Amino acid sequence: MPYALRRTAQAGLVVIATFVVAFLLLQALPGDAIVARYASPELGLTDAQLDELRTVYGTDRPVWEQLWASATGFLTGDLGTSLQSGAAVETLLAAALPSTLTLAALGFLAAVALAVAIAAVATFGRAEWLRRAFRSLPPLFVSIPVFWLGIVLLQVLSFQLGLIPVINASPAQALVLPVLTIAVPIAAPLAQVLIRAIDDTVAEPFIAVARARGAGTRWLLGREVARNAALPTLTIAGVLFGELVAGAVVTETVFARTGVGRLTQEAVANRDIPVLQAVVVISAIGFVLINLAVDLAAPAIDPRLRRAVHA
Amino acid sequence: MTEPLLTIDDLAVSYRARRERRTALEGLSLELGRGEVLALVGESGSGKSTTAQSIVGLLPEGGRIDRGSIALRLAGGPIDLARLEGRALEDIRGRRVALVPQDPGTSLNPVQTIGASVAAPLRIHRWGRPEAIRRRVVELLDRVGLDDPERRARQHPHELSGGMRQRALIAAAIALEPELIIADEPTSALDVTVQRRILDLLDDLRGELGSSVLLITHDLAVAAERADAIAVLRGGRLEEAGPTRAVLEQPASRYTATLLADAPALADESPRAPRPPAEPFVVVERLAHEYGRGADAHRAVDDVGFGIERGTTHALVGESGSGKTTIGRAVAGFHAPSAGGIRIGDRDVVAARRDRSLRRVVQLVSQNPFASLDPRRTVAQSIGEPLQNLGAPDGRRLDRRELASRVSAAIAHVALPPDAGDRLPRELSGGQRQRVAIARALIIEPAVVVLDEAVSALDVTVQAQILALLERLQGELGLTYLFITHDLAVVRRIADTVTVLRQGRAVETGTAEQVLLRPRHGYTRALLDAVPSPDWLRTSSAAGIDPTPLEVA
Numbered sequence: 001m002p003y004a005l006r007r008t009a010q011a012g013l014v015v016i017a018t019f020v021v022a023f024l025l026l027q028a029l030p031g032d033a034i035v036a037r038y039a040s041p042e043l044g045l046t047d048a049q050l051d052e053l054r055t056v057y058g059t060d061r062p063v064w065e066q067l068w069a070s071a072t073g074f075l076t077g078d079l080g081t082s083l084q085s086g087a088a089v090e091t092l093l094a095a096a097l098p099s100t101l102t103l104a105a106l107g108f109l110a111a112v113a114l115a116v117a118i119a120a121v122a123t124f125g126r127a128e129w130l131r132r133a134f135r136s137l138p139p140l141f142v143s144i145p146v147f148w149l150g151i152v153l154l155q156v157l158s159f160q161l162g163l164i165p166v167i168n169a170s171p172a173q174a175l176v177l178p179v180l181t182i183a184v185p186i187a188a189p190l191a192q193v194l195i196r197a198i199d200d201t202v203a204e205p206f207i208a209v210a211r212a213r214g215a216g217t218r219w220l221l222g223r224e225v226a227r228n229a230a231l232p233t234l235t236i237a238g239v240l241f242g243e244l245v246a247g248a249v250v251t252e253t254v255f256a257r258t259g260v261g262r263l264t265q266e267a268v269a270n271r272d273i274p275v276l277q278a279v280v281v282i283s284a285i286g287f288v289l290i291n292l293a294v295d296l297a298a299p300a301i302d303p304r305l306r307r308a309v310h311a
Numbered sequence: 312m313t314e315p316l317l318t319i320d321d322l323a324v325s326y327r328a329r330r331e332r333r334t335a336l337e338g339l340s341l342e343l344g345r346g347e348v349l350a351l352v353g354e355s356g357s358g359k360s361t362t363a364q365s366i367v368g369l370l371p372e373g374g375r376i377d378r379g380s381i382a383l384r385l386a387g388g389p390i391d392l393a394r395l396e397g398r399a400l401e402d403i404r405g406r407r408v409a410l411v412p413q414d415p416g417t418s419l420n421p422v423q424t425i426g427a428s429v430a431a432p433l434r435i436h437r438w439g440r441p442e443a444i445r446r447r448v449v450e451l452l453d454r455v456g457l458d459d460p461e462r463r464a465r466q467h468p469h470e471l472s473g474g475m476r477q478r479a480l481i482a483a484a485i486a487l488e489p490e491l492i493i494a495d496e497p498t499s500a501l502d503v504t505v506q507r508r509i510l511d512l513l514d515d516l517r518g519e520l521g522s523s524v525l526l527i528t529h530d531l532a533v534a535a536e537r538a539d540a541i542a543v544l545r546g547g548r549l550e551e552a553g554p555t556r557a558v559l560e561q562p563a564s565r566y567t568a569t570l571l572a573d574a575p576a577l578a579d580e581s582p583r584a585p586r587p588p589a590e591p592f593v594v595v596e597r598l599a600h601e602y603g604r605g606a607d608a609h610r611a612v613d614d615v616g617f618g619i620e621r622g623t624t625h626a627l628v629g630e631s632g633s634g635k636t637t638i639g640r641a642v643a644g645f646h647a648p649s650a651g652g653i654r655i656g657d658r659d660v661v662a663a664r665r666d667r668s669l670r671r672v673v674q675l676v677s678q679n680p681f682a683s684l685d686p687r688r689t690v691a692q693s694i695g696e697p698l699q700n701l702g703a704p705d706g707r708r709l710d711r712r713e714l715a716s717r718v719s720a721a722i723a724h725v726a727l728p729p730d731a732g733d734r735l736p737r738e739l740s741g742g743q744r745q746r747v748a749i750a751r752a753l754i755i756e757p758a759v760v761v762l763d764e765a766v767s768a769l770d771v772t773v774q775a776q777i778l779a780l781l782e783r784l785q786g787e788l789g790l791t792y793l794f795i796t797h798d799l800a801v802v803r804r805i806a807d808t809v810t811v812l813r814q815g816r817a818v819e820t821g822t823a824e825q826v827l828l829r830p831r832h833g834y835t836r837a838l839l840d841a842v843p844s845p846d847w848l849r850t851s852s853a854a855g856i857d858p859t860p861l862e863v864a
Contacts, residue, residue, distance in 0.1 A: 205417040212367050212412075213405035213432040213483065216398075223431075227422045302422055303467040 004296055011292045018284035019074070019277075023067050026273045057083070070274075074281065080274035084266070089278045092263060097282075100259035103251070104244045106175060107182035112237070114183055115190035122191075123198045124217055135195065141188030146247055150181040150254035178255045182247040186240050193236045197229035204228075231301050238294035245283045314384055316490060316523045317343040317366070322379035322393070324361050324370065324547075335361040335374070337547045343491070343540075348517065348524040350538035350555070352531055352570070354770035355741070357544040359527045363493050366392055366525070367408055368400045383407065385490060405432040409484035411513070413496040415476035419468040425452070426464030429483045436487060451482040455512060473631070474505035481512060488520050495527045502630035502797060503841040510537055510843075529770060532576035532800075532843040535559050543567050573775035575800035576842050582803045582823035583624075591618025592791055593625075593642065593759055598651035600637050600815075611637045612648070613815040619808065621758075622785065624792040626802040626823070628838070629812035636763055638812075639795045643675040643761045655759055670701060674752035678764035680744035684736040690747050691718050691732035697755040704756040721750040725780060742773035746780070753784065763795045778805055799842050803827055811835045 038045050038053055045053075054060040058069060073080060079089035122134035154177060158166045164173050201207065202225060210224050248261035260279060267275035299305040324336040336358045343349045351359045364370045366381055381392040385407060395403065409432070412418040419428050426448050433444045445464075452460035455478040468476055477497065484492055494513060498506035514537065517524050528534050534541050535555060542552040543566065551564045559577075562568045571577055600612040612634040619625040627635040641648045642655075644664035653660040655672055663669045674697075677683045684693055695718045702708050709717070722732055725746040736744055745765065752760055762781070766774045782805065784790060794805060802809055802823065809826040811819040811834065819832040830836045 205412060205414060206420045208369055209410065209412050209418045209480070210420070210431060211369055211404065212408075212410035214401045214403070214435045215405075215431070216401055216435075219435060224420055224423075228420070304421055304469045 003299075007292055007295050011288045014288050015281070015285055019071065019281050020067065022277055022280040022284075023070060024063070026276055027063055027066075029271065029273075057081070070277065074278075079278040082267075082272055082275050084270045084272045084275070089274050092275065093260070093278060093282065096258060096260045096263045099257060100248050100252070100261060103175065103178055103182060103257070103259060104248060106179045107247070108186065108237075108241075108244060110179050110183035111186035111190055111240075114187035115194055115233075118187070118191040119194035119198055120221065122195050123202065124221055138188040138192040138195070141184050141191075144184060146181060146185055146250045147254055149184055150177070150251060153177050153180060154255070174255075174257070178251045178257060181254070182244065182251050185247060186243050189240060190233065190237060194229060194233045197232045198225055201225045201228040227301060231298060234294050234297065234301070238291040241287050241290045242283075245286075313345060315342040316345045316384055317341075317525070318380075318382045318384075319362070319366075320380045320382070322362070322365060322381065323377040324358075324365055325375055325377055326371075327373035327375075332375075335547050336365070338379070339544070339547070339549055341542055341549070341552065343523050343525055345490075345523055346517065346521050347540065348514075348526055348538045350526045350528060350534035350541045351544060352528060352534050352541055353544035353550075354529060354570075354772065356546070358547040359529075359544050360495060361547075362544070363410075363495050363525065363527050366491075366493060367404055367410055368392065368395060383491065402436075405489070406436050406487045407489050408491045408493065409487070409489040411477075411481055411484045411492060411494040411497045414500045415473050415480055416500060418480055419476055421468055423467070424464060425466055425468065425471065425479045428468075429464070429479060429486060432483055432486045438487065447486070448482075451486055452479065455479070455482040455485075455516075456508075457482075472505075473501050474509060477501060477505075477509050478512065481509070481516070485516055485520060485522075488522070490522055491525065492517070492522050493525045493527070496529065497526075498533065499529070503799070503843075504630065504837060506533075507841045507843070513537075530576070530843065531559075531570055531574040531771070535577065536843040543570070569772060573771040575771070575774070575798065575804050576844055580803065582827045583805075583807050585822040585824055586620070586623065586807060589620045592621035592656060593619040593793065594652075594654045595638070595642065596652045596654075598638060598641065598653065599649050600634070600641065600646075601649045611815050612641075614651075615810070615812070615815070615817045616651075617808070617810045617817070617820050619759075619791055619793065621791055622789045623807040624785065624794050624805050626794045626796060626806035626809045627812060628796060628799060628802055628809060630797060630838075632814065633812040634815040635795045635812050639675070639761045639763045639793060642759075642793055643673050644669045645675070667701065670697070670757075671704065671755055672757055673759040673761065674755065674757040675761045675763065676745075676748050676752050676765045678767055680741060680748050680768070681736070683748055684744060686736055688735075689732065690722070690727070690734050690736070690739070691715070693736075693747060694718050694721050694732075694751045694754055697751060701755060717754060721754045724753070724784070725750040740773075741769055742777060745769060745773075745777055749777075749780070749784075753788070753790075756788070757790075759791045759793065761793045761795070764797070765794075766801060767796065767798065774801070781805065799827070799838055811838065 038050060051060065058066060070080065077090060079093065081087070082089055082092060085092070118134050118137050122131055122137075125131040125134060154166070157163045157177065164176055207220065207224055210220060215224070248259060249264050250261070251257070252259045252261035253265050260282070263275060264279045266272070267279065319339055319341040322336055322339040323334070325332040325334045339358070339362060341349070351362060353359045361370070361374070364374070365376055370376070376393045379393060382389045383392055383403070390403065392400075392403070392408075419425070426445070429448045429451055430444050433439070433447060438444060439447070448464055449460045452463050457463045457475060457478055463471070463475070463479070471479065492513075497513065498509050501509060510533065513524065516522070526534065526538055538555050540553060541555050541558045543550040543558070543564070545566050550566050551558060551562065558567065559571060562571060595618070596616045598612055598615045599610065602609045602611055615634070615638060617625060627638060629635045640646055642653055642660065644660050647661055647664060658669070658672060660669065660673070695714050698709055698714055698717060703713075718732060719729065722729065727743060727746050727750070731739070731743065731747075736747070739747065749765075766777050769777060778801070781792065785792060794802075796802060806823045809821065809823050810817050811826065811832065813834050818834050819826055819830065826835060827839065830839060
């Protein structure tokens with residue numbers, strides 16, 4: 001299928017471009033990591049020693065050479081060495097990734113469930129006041145800052161109500177609040193798009209035709225509306241993946257969880273360029289893969305796209 | 312006499328509009344006999360669709376039945392559809408009362424297969440086991456005349472033509488052999504030749520199933536040809552009702568008489584007489600246009616040529632996909648044809664199409680006056696826009712006062728009320744909007760106007776008014792029209808010369824008299840035959856037709 005091939009090639013190009021741009025931007029940051037890490041007076045290193053360190057880390061070579069070295073390293077699985085801890089970046093990431101992936105995946109699932117529930121009530125709810133109330137939820141959710149939500153959830157659910165222990169929580173218990181925190185800001189735009197898509201679909205003549213055939217609410221929602229409304233929602237879901245990455249940084253910091261978000265936050269604070277480079281590239285790969293999956297799934301949902309694809 | 316299947320008694324329906332309720336139906340009473348076809352005729356806003364929606368309980372949000380009853384007499388006793396709700400109503404819909412919708416393009420779920428759509432009423436009403444339903448769907452698709460029904464059942468709506476989609480929708484409607492079929496403008500979105508076949512199919516099925524049909528249409532000719540009885544609606548009230556022939560031959564109300572006079576297909580008038588030949592002003596030569604390239608290329612227009620004399624109207628007639636709009640847009644200079652030449656006077660349109668001064672020579676009025684006007688601009692702003700862009704007809708820039716006076720002159724010219732200039736498009740009716748579009752095209756004083764289905768979306772009486780306006784302006788300003796239409800009846804009213812197009816090729820070109828009365832090509836004859844008109848009317852008007860033997864081209 002040439003379409004799939006073309007989209008995959010495009011995805012590959014995006015990853016490469018991200019790698020290069022991220023590398024150049026991180027290089028362009030003022031000062032260098034060696035100065036940040038080793039130039040403090042307590043260490044008492046001389047300029048000559050600093051230069052030596054630069055040679056060890058390779059930061060004295062021309063930018064293009066460094067880029068090439070870094071790129072070949074990435075391809076062979078060598079992501080470089082953290083300036084801060086001296087550990088291999090791949091080791092740091094391998095330790096952080098599982099926890100973040102769990103958080104992101106659960107957060108995303110929770111967001112989808114929340115969005116579908118909100119949208120269903122907002123469009124097919126029994127009473128008008130109920131529909132109105134649920135329609136106003138997404139704008140409210142969008143305007144809640146993640147860190148604030150995290151702190152409030154922690155305060156209310158853990159400290160005041162004592163529903164979830166803060167200390168010695170089981171892994172599952174420890175996940176509840178972070179997942180909720182990360183889910184809400186993603187669920188909001190998702191619900192908004194879904195409500196809009198359902199509204200648009202319901203206004204289509206074929207819905208009236210289905211009603212005229214005797215279809216009830218459940219048939220309409222399940223058989224006629226769902227698939228039509230899924231496509232725009234899926235597209236926006238792919239874009240919202242970026243939110244997950246940003247959400248993980250804040251959430252992991254607020255809840256003191258280990259993970260890529262935390263790693264990122266520390267790397268930024270310490271100007272740990274190899275770690276940042278790896279995080280940016282990994283995020284880009286994730287983002288590209290998810291959007292590639294969305295694009296490839298779209299024709300399966302809407303048969304009209306299959307024709308456009310072949311043409 | 313047996314009791315009628317459907318009796319509507321004193322039905323009143325209103326819609327919520329801001330604070331007050333707006334009445335859509337005011338005391339409507341109707342009867343529909345078993346096995347009969349009752350045509351509900353009226354212009355937009357007459358309440359004909361509201362009547363249909365009330366019967367199936369599908370009034371749009373804010374709509375409400377205020378009083379009256381809709382009695383459906385089934386074997387188990389009469390049911391008042393006006394009082395029915397929830398499950399009981401869902402049980403009737405699709406099973407006893409079925410709907411054939413207006414627009415087959417949007418009435419099928421685009422992500423479902425045709426088979427799934429046709430199976431829907433069977434599954435909703437738990438007609439049988441899945442395999443039985445599957446067999447029944449294929450049987451139904453075969454019955455409505457779709458070739459290779461097994462394959463059609465697996466296809467999606469976009470893979471079928473409009474006529475085929477409407478057949479599939481009819482298959483779904485008759486799936487449970489309903490007593491009442493409501494056909495809401497079932498052929499308005501279809502080409503005339505397809506319209507004829509779909510109406511024939513509905514007739515056959517009605518005979519087979521013994522169902523009654525409520526045929527909702529704006530087209531009196533369709534009603535005249537197909538219905539046993541006609542009910543004419545106007546402004547939510549019944550204007551008159553009775554057996555078709557009685558209503559059409561001796562209309563009791565003046566309104567019906569006006570509708571009849573304005574319906575081009577029923578009008579008993581001859582085409583414009585041919586003029587002595589003169590040098591053509593607009594010349595289209597060997598025009599060809601391709602969309603796409605390589606193996607996907609589609610030849611929309613293939614070697615079409617014609618000439619239009621100054622001050623006359625040339626009609627381009629054809630069904631969808633015939634290339635008529637492509638030609639019209641090329642003549643207006645909106646795109647370059649793949650091959651061929653277009654001249655207006657001594658100007659080469661193809662070469663000058665990016666030249667803004669071409670806009671002074673040729674203007675375009677398009678079909679949909681809702682979409683072609685900027686909703687945020689007042690009428691005066693829209694009409695004055697060409698003057699602001701191009702200056703006065705002689706090229707001068709205009710000051711504010713002169714602009715305003717020219718705009719109000721243009722408003723008066725197209726017979727809009729003087730205060731129309733301050734209004735927004737949504738505050739105008741469809742006909743008024745089309746007048747605005749015409750005023751905007753004419754304010755620059757072009758020599759040629761391309762009218763692309765410019766009256767197709769309008770009600771017959773409005774259509775007649777706009778056609779009269781176009782004729783008057785042509786006489787006053789010496790305009791040359793390229794009139795694009797699918798409606799041969801409109802051609803008879805306005806055209807001097809005609810080109811009949813089929814799939815991008817000109818099958819016949821000639822004077823209106825020759826093409827309409829002595830068609831040479833079989834396709835032109837098929838188009839003429841497909842124009843609905845009842846037999847008794849056709850024989851009465853046939854007396855005026857010149858009995859010259861047909862030459863076969």
